[in-house]
Amino acid sequence: MIEKVVMKNLMCSTCAGKIERELKKRPTINSATFNFPNQVMLLDVTEAYDEEQEIPIIKEIVDSIEDDVETYPYSKRNIVEAKKGIETYYSFFIGMMIYMIGFLFTYFNIGWVGYSLYWVGYLFIAYKIGTKTFKGLKRKDFFNENTLMIIATVAAMFVGHPYEAAFVIIFYTVGEYLQHRAVHRSRDDISSLIDLRIEYANVLENGEVVIKDPMYIQKGDIIVVKNGEKIPIDGEIIDGTTSLNTSALTGEAKLSTVKKGDFILSGNINVGNVIHMEAKKVYKDSTISKMMDLIENSTSHKAKAENFITKFARYYTPTVTVLAFLMFLIPSLVNWANYQEYIYRAAQFLVISCPCALVLSIPLSYFAGIGASARHGILFKGSSYLHMITNVDSIGIDKTGTLTHGDFQVSEYTTDDALKIAASVENYSNHPIAKSIVSYYKGDLIEYENVTELPGYGLVVETKKGNILVGNRKLMNKHKITIKDKKSLIGSNVYVAKNNKYIGKVVVSDTIKNSSFNTMRRLSNHYDITMLTGDNDAIAKEVATELGGIKYRSDLLPEEKIDAFNDIQSKGYKLFVGDGINDAPLLKQADIGVAMGDGSELAIDVADVIIMKNDIGLLEKAFKIAKKTKRIVYQNIVLSLTIKGIFLLLAGFGISRMWMAIFADVGITLIAILNSLRLIYSKRF
Numbered sequence: 218m219i220e221k222v223v224m225k226n227l228m229c230s231t232c233a234g235k236i237e238r239e240l241k242k243r244p245t246i247n248s249a250t251f252n253f254p255n256q257v258m259l260l261d262v263t264e265a266y267d268e269e270q271e272i273p274i275i276k277e278i279v280d281s282i283e284d285d286v287e288t289y290p291y292s293k294r295n296i297v298e299a300k301k302g303i304e305t306y307y308s309f310f311i312g313m314m315i316y317m318i319g320f321l322f323t324y325f326n327i328g329w330v331g332y333s334l335y336w337v338g339y340l341f342i343a344y345k346i347g348t349k350t351f352k353g354l355k356r357k358d359f360f361n362e363n364t365l366m367i368i369a370t371v372a373a374m375f376v377g378h379p380y381e382a383a384f385v386i387i388f389y390t391v392g393e394y395l396q397h398r399a400v401h402r403s404r405d406d407i408s409s410l411i412d413l414r415i416e417y418a419n420v421l422e423n424g425e426v427v428i429k430d431p432m433y434i435q436k437g438d439i440i441v442v443k444n445g446e447k448i449p450i451d452g453e454i455i456d457g458t459t460s461l462n463t464s465a466l467t468g469e470a471k472l473s474t475v476k477k478g479d480f481i482l483s484g485n486i487n488v489g490n491v492i493h494m495e496a497k498k499v500y501k502d503s504t505i506s507k508m509m510d511l512i513e514n515s516t517s518h519k520a521k522a523e524n525f526i527t528k529f530a531r532y533y534t535p536t537v538t539v540l541a542f543l544m545f546l547i548p549s550l551v552n553w554a555n556y557q558e559y560i561y562r563a564a565q566f567l568v569i570s571c572p573c574a575l576v577l578s579i580p581l582s583y584f585a586g587i588g589a590s591a592r593h594g595i596l597f598k599g600s601s602y603l604h605m606i607t608n609v610d611s612i613g614i615d616k617t618g619t620l621t622h623g624d625f626q627v628s629e630y631t632t633d634d635a636l637k638i639a640a641s642v643e644n645y646s647n648h649p650i651a652k653s654i655v656s657y658y659k660g661d662l663i664e665y666e667n668v669t670e671l672p673g674y675g676l677v678v679e680t681k682k683g684n685i686l687v688g689n690r691k692l693m694n695k696h697k698i699t700i701k702d703k704k705s706l707i708g709s710n711v712y713v714a715k716n717n718k719y720i721g722k723v724v725v726s727d728t729i730k731n732s733s734f735n736t737m738r739r740l741s742n743h744y745d746i747t748m749l750t751g752d753n754d755a756i757a758k759e760v761a762t763e764l765g766g767i768k769y770r771s772d773l774l775p776e777e778k779i780d781a782f783n784d785i786q787s788k789g790y791k792l793f794v795g796d797g798i799n800d801a802p803l804l805k806q807a808d809i810g811v812a813m814g815d816g817s818e819l820a821i822d823v824a825d826v827i828i829m830k831n832d833i834g835l836l837e838k839a840f841k842i843a844k845k846t847k848r849i850v851y852q853n854i855v856l857s858l859t860i861k862g863i864f865l866l867l868a869g870f871g872i873s874r875m876w877m878a879i880f881a882d883v884g885i886t887l888i889a890i891l892n893s894l895r896l897i898y899s900k901r902f
Contacts, residue, residue, distance in 0.1 A: 220260045220268070221291035222275055227256060232283040235356075239278045245271060252584075257291060281352055284345065309390055312341025316383055335379040342386045343370060365538065365571060369564035373875070376557040381875040385568055388879040415483065415505060418449035421493070431483075431500045438496045442487045450483045451503045452494040459489030463830070507821075529572070537570035544869065558871060565868040568878035569861055578853045578889035585896035586846030594814070594829035595839045602809055602825045606843045609744065609809065611787040615795035616750035616760060617649070619813055619833060620737070621727040623796075625653035628708050628726040635713045635721030641665065642676050642687040643711075650709055650725050672799065673751060673774035675711070683716035690753065691772070693719070709752055729763060732834040737764040740837060747785055749778050751799075775799040779806060794836060811836060846896060853889040860885050 227233055233251040240249040240258070245266040250259045258275075260266075268290055276288040319334030340347075349363040366389055373382035419426045421439040431449040434440070439455070442448055448461070458476040463485050472488065475481055481494065483505035500506050545563040549556040583600035590597055597603045617623050630636045640658035643651035645668040655662075667679040674695065675688015686692055690712065693700055698714045700722075708726040712719070740746060748769040750757050757771035770781040782803055785791060793803050796813035804810030805823040812824030813831050821827055828835045864881035867873035 218262055218264070218266070220262050220266060222258045222260060222272065223256060223287070223289050223291055223293075224251070224258050224279060225256050225287040227251070227279070227283060227286045235282050236279055239282070240275065243271070243274070281356065284348060308341045308344040312338045312344070313387070314338075315341060319379075332379065335383070336374065339370070339374060339379070339382060339386070342383065342390070343367065346386065346389070365534065365567040368538070368541075369567040372560045372564040376560050378561065378875070385875055385879060388876075388883055389568075391883075415447050415449045419443070419446075431503075434496050434500055436496055436499060440494050440496060441491065442494060443491050444487055444489065446487055447505075448481055448483050448485045448487065448494070450496045450500055450505075451498045452481065452496045454479050454481060454492050454494050457490055457492035459487055459492050462486040462488050529575070533572050534570075537567065541566045541570070562868050562871050565873055565875055565878040566865060568875065569864045569868060569881040571882045575854060575857050575889070577886060578857075578893050579850055581890060582846060582850045582853065582893040582896065585893055586842055589846075589896050589899065590839060590842050593835065593838055593842070595835050595842070596827040596829065597839075598825050598827075603843050603846055605790050606792065606809055606826070606840060607847045608789040609792045609840075610789040611745045611747070611785050611791045612740065613747050613749050613782045613785055613791065613793040613803070613807070614833075615793075615800050616748055616752060616757070617727060618796040618831070619794055620733045620748065620760065620764065621729050622831075623649050623727065625650050625709070625725045625727050627654060627657040627723060629724040631702065631721035631723075636723055637663070638685060638715065638720065639687050639711055639713050639723045642668065642678055642685060646670055646676060650711065653725050654711065654723055673776075686714040687711060689751075691774075708756060729760060730831070730833065732832050733764060736834045736837050737767055740840075741765055741767055745785070745787070747781075749773055749781050749793075749803075751775075751778075775802065779803050782807065794833070796831070811839075842896075845899070849892055849896060853892055856892075857885055857889055 224233075224236075227236070236258070237249040237251060240246050240260065245263050247261040247263065249261075251257075252259060272288070272290055279286050279288045315334055315338035319331040319338055321331075322328075322334060323331030343366075346363050346366050350367045353364060366385065370382040370385050373379075373385065415431050417428050418431045418434055419441040420429045420434065421427075421441055426441055434450050440449060440452065454475060454477050456477060458474070460472045460474050461481065463473050473485075475492075480497070483500075483503040541563040544566055545556070545559045548559050580600075583603060586603050587597050587600065590603070614620060627636075630639075636654075636658055637660060640654050640660075641663035642665060643654045644662055645665070646652075665678045665680070665685070669677045669679075671677065671688070671692065674692040675686065677692075678685040678687075684696075686696055686698065688711065690700065690710070693712050693714060696714070696717065698712075698717060698719055700712060701719055702722075708724040711723045711725060713721055713723070737746065746767045748757065748761055748764075748767055750760075750769065750771055751773050752771060754771045757769045761767050761769040773781055778799075779802060782791070782793060790808040792809040792811060793800075793807035794811040794813070795801075795804055800812075801823050804812055804825075809826060810824040811826045811828060812821045813833075814821065814827055814829035826839065828839070861881055864873060864877055868878065
């Protein structure tokens with residue numbers, strides 16, 4: 218069970234990692250993952266978790282690690298009033314004023330007073346960092362970025378560089394503030410891309426319209442949706458005809474006309490007439506709620522780069538602290554006369570070494586990639602899948618409903634008797650082929666009892682006069698029925714047998730989606746694609762040929778699809794795309810499962826990536842967004858490590874100054890964050 222706790226203003230990724238580790242020690246918490254852009258801690262909790270008891274304890278843990286973090290339950294996010302935040306910098310401003318006074322005394326040659334005031338001013342401007350360092354020492358956390366800053370600046374003060382010590386703290390504080398602003402801005406920008414929240418719903422009660430929170434809508438409630446309002450919940454139109462803007466769910470600004478009897482999804486916007494609809498689901502089970510959960514919980518599956526940086530930061534800071542000490546100690550033992558210079562170099566080394574650029578920008582890059590994908594109607598259930606998809610080299614893909622419309626129509630049938638029996642028996646099935654036969658037949662249906670559906674085969678009816686079989690060739694072979702006509706008709710052949718005698722067949726045809734043609738041809742230049750289908754070889758071959766001659770496997774039962782997928786050779790990851798209930802086991806088993814948004818709920822639940830409309834072309838866009846995200850992540854890693862490496866060498870040889878060290882820390886962090894934000898504003902993928 219997942220619980221969410223808001224931790225607003227928690228911008229220190231190292232601190233977040235420490236909080237995660239402390240929370241995991243709680244007996245009621247199995248794991249904890251912090252979502253930086255959303256400022257939410259995702260907790261996998263046990264049944265013993267009690268919010269009222271746990272929140273104060275969680276807040277105490279947070280406060281022991283980081284200052285000024287507002288911790289409260291996710292359910293109260295719209296109630297808690299945000300703090301202004303300026304009070305956290307009061308001591309900093311006081312310290313700045315004292316420093317200026319100290320400068321005046323120094324200017325008028327009263328050096329001892331000025332130097333004393335520098336120390337007093339330093340205590341004020343470094344108060345916030347010092348408090349964090351003290352909290353770390355209490356927890357026996359001796360090595361963190363705050364410790365690096367305190368050691369570096371105290372060292373600078375002792376060797377007679379009070380101005381540079383002050384500038385380190387000033388630039389660090391200003392840089393930290395700008396980082397917070399950048400992350401806040403990016404979070405707001407990402408959220409605006411995927412802002413799917415529905416604030417209210419107009420519920421019809423006793424002839425009057427009552428405004429309610431969608432959370433309180435029950436199945437069967439009648440909802441009035443006016444022009445410009447979002448559909449608050451999944452349901453069926455009972456009165457009216459209108460047009461819906463589906464861009465929030467599909468990423469495409471396209472209007473869809475709907476009428477009485479149509480099932481419509483929450484999140485779409487009514488841009489036409491007023492409609493009345495009946496709620497068919499509660500809010501938490503509706504499409505819009507599931508989409509928001511997927512996006513907000515996306516950090517529960519972190520990419521390898523994120524996990525690496527988290528571990529890297531844990532060992533990196535102690536290592537550079539030791540190196541800085543050795544940088545001072547070894548040359549000082551050789552030449553003690555210049556010990557102050559060696560202290561100064563070590564102080565620069567510590568400032569440069571802060572890992573903020575990596576630990577802030579990388580999670581932000583992945584979340585920006587997830588936000589950009591959501592804007593185009595592609596939902597990744599975690600940054601790990603956004604990263605993994607860049608290493609896919611083989612694709613298995615379902616045919617019906619994925620490459621084709623799944624909108625079946627009867628194209629031929631052998632006898633009227635075969636059509637009537639087929640329609641009467643298929644009336645007991647919800648399969649798209651079954652529905653197409655029932656819809657096509659206009660006569661009276663025969664009522665049957667004891668109808669059994671065999672997935673992958675068809676239907677069997679037990680009557681007093683014998684069995685009736687309606688299904689594919691495998692069903693006929695299973696019952697040793699001889700099919701007399703050998704003519705191969707292109708389409709799905711539904712055979713009919715009565716009392717172990719073949720009667721005839723109904724042929725149902727499907728059409729390939731327009732987007733499938735170009736998409737498959739382009740993707741087949743880079744990926745090994747295999748179509749997996751339960752249809753016969755003639756149909757599979759025709760579809761595969763029209764799609765550019767892709768590989769295919771036909772006549773597959775659901776369990777045989779898994780074996781066929783496992784037979785696909787791959788040097789990287791294998792991806793499967795499907796939409797039906799029968800595809801769910803394979804979607805779950807594949808390295809990456811991609812479900813079409815109009816498919817079955819089970820397929821959507823088990824998939825790792827969801828394409829919110831039946832357009833396979835979005836799979837190509839998903840690859841492009843993922844690859845651009847990966848490039849930006851690697852750019853940030855290379856940029857940060859390269860610049861820091863150069864400045865560390867300069868500091869080691871004593872040819873850099875403290876302002877350069879500040880640039881190598883705060884400046885590179887801001888550049889990396891801005892580079893990550895390109896994913897949000899990019900219009901082309």
